[in-house]
Amino acid sequence: MPKQIWLLIIATAINVTGASFVWPLNTIYMHNHLGHSLALAGLILMLNQGMAIVGNLIGGTLFDKLGGYRTIMSGTGIALLAAGFLTTFNSIVPYAILLAIIGFGSGITRPAMFALASTVWPEGGRRAFNALYVAQNLGVAVGASLGGMIASYSFQYIFLANAFLFLSFFLLVLFTFKPMDAKHDAHAYTDVLAQHKEVKDRKSLYALIILGIGFFICWVGYVQWQSTISSYTQELGIPLNQYSLLWTINGALIILGQPIVKMVAKRIPSPKTHIYIGNTIFLISFSSLLFADSFSAFATAMVILTLGEMFVWPAVPTLADELAPKGRKGFYQGVINSVATGGRMMGPFLGGVVVDLTSIHVLFYGLILLIMVPFLTTFMYDRVYKPTPLWKHSYSHK
Numbered sequence: 001m002p003k004q005i006w007l008l009i010i011a012t013a014i015n016v017t018g019a020s021f022v023w024p025l026n027t028i029y030m031h032n033h034l035g036h037s038l039a040l041a042g043l044i045l046m047l048n049q050g051m052a053i054v055g056n057l058i059g060g061t062l063f064d065k066l067g068g069y070r071t072i073m074s075g076t077g078i079a080l081l082a083a084g085f086l087t088t089f090n091s092i093v094p095y096a097i098l099l100a101i102i103g104f105g106s107g108i109t110r111p112a113m114f115a116l117a118s119t120v121w122p123e124g125g126r127r128a129f130n131a132l133y134v135a136q137n138l139g140v141a142v143g144a145s146l147g148g149m150i151a152s153y154s155f156q157y158i159f160l161a162n163a164f165l166f167l168s169f170f171l172l173v174l175f176t177f178k179p180m181d182a183k184h185d186a187h188a189y190t191d192v193l194a195q196h197k198e199v200k201d202r203k204s205l206y207a208l209i210i211l212g213i214g215f216f217i218c219w220v221g222y223v224q225w226q227s228t229i230s231s232y233t234q235e236l237g238i239p240l241n242q243y244s245l246l247w248t249i250n251g252a253l254i255i256l257g258q259p260i261v262k263m264v265a266k267r268i269p270s271p272k273t274h275i276y277i278g279n280t281i282f283l284i285s286f287s288s289l290l291f292a293d294s295f296s297a298f299a300t301a302m303v304i305l306t307l308g309e310m311f312v313w314p315a316v317p318t319l320a321d322e323l324a325p326k327g328r329k330g331f332y333q334g335v336i337n338s339v340a341t342g343g344r345m346m347g348p349f350l351g352g353v354v355v356d357l358t359s360i361h362v363l364f365y366g367l368i369l370l371i372m373v374p375f376l377t378t379f380m381y382d383r384v385y386k387p388t389p390l391w392k393h394s395y396s397h398k
Helices: 003-033 038-066 068-086 092-120 126-151 155-176 178-183 202-226 228-235 240-256 258-267 271-291 295-323 329-357 360-370 373-384
Strands: none
Touching: 003 038, 003 092, 003 126, 003 155, 003 178, 003 202, 003 228, 003 240, 038 068, 038 092, 038 228, 038 329, 068 092, 068 155, 068 178, 092 126, 092 178, 126 155, 126 240, 202 228, 202 271, 202 295, 202 329, 202 360, 202 373, 228 240, 228 329, 228 360, 240 258, 240 295, 258 295, 271 295, 271 360, 271 373, 295 329, 329 360
16 A cells, blocks of 8 residues: 555554543543433433534545645644643533544544545545555554543543543644645535535435435444443443453454455445345344343443444445446535434434433334334345446445
8 A cells, every 4th residue: 555545544543542542431420420310421422422513524625625645634633632621621511612623633634534544545445445444444443442541540641541542643734744735636525515516316315214224223223332332331340441452352353354344344245135144143242131140241232232223324325336327426425424424423412312311221122123124225226227237346345
């Protein structure tokens, strides 16, 4: 791979490691340490993700106008300032505001990183994005593992470590990314707002919406691990470092399990079938949570969940790509990415409300019922519109 891709890999790993110090522990900090309800914690996380959606749209526009270097510097600078202030506050209002600002700044950075990868290594195709995907999961594995260990001493150290890594990321971008803009293509990334042409193929758009509904529900269930389930593990007496280890297992399994998933993808290349397989695995994972009361039980459920994630997450964008008419790929991918962020935004709040009003086990039963919906939406998608099966030629798992 080109040197620039390696720089993007290193930067992504540093950035995600810093974020992974904080995000798995947000709900625990707000609910168990600051003493606020799960619903309020979910609402604050919803605000964080909502600001990330705004940041994504702005980041894409800025990339087109300013290039990757200045866009990433702007987004990271905003997140760095907020992370620095986060080390000095320990009350809910400033915490919520600063968390929202971090979401906004990081949201600006994310699309620019991926767009920059495509411009500095256009011939790399999927390999460029796959490199960043692996780097992200490496950051999750390292950050979540170290975060739990550090938080067991003090949450204040978590915020300090997060700010330090944001600073490291900022400095790496400052001194190494500017030459990458020499290869900037003004049309490499186009955000959803810029895709203003009238959609002529209504069937493909309807199919995309149906597919997005199922994807949204999958994410609503998935983010419970970062919110309600994280707090539940604390009530069961599972130490913070062991909860963070669950995300280390998640990140490591995604990296180490790629050869297995690739082998399955070669034998069963249809991404639609991958969604069915992944949803079935999700169903098994959420069902196992009904009986989970120890670290080993949660670790088993996490392993199962991760296997499902490895099939579903890359399959949905692939189907969206098949649905996209000529010149509309950016719009369709933007919709799917917004759906995923929307699920991450609404999931903690919805889960928190259910647990506050009923119990965690009622939530688990609800998730089991909800996860049936993606089976239906995937079936309906195929009946609404039958795209040309590009996966026969181009689909490969990330």
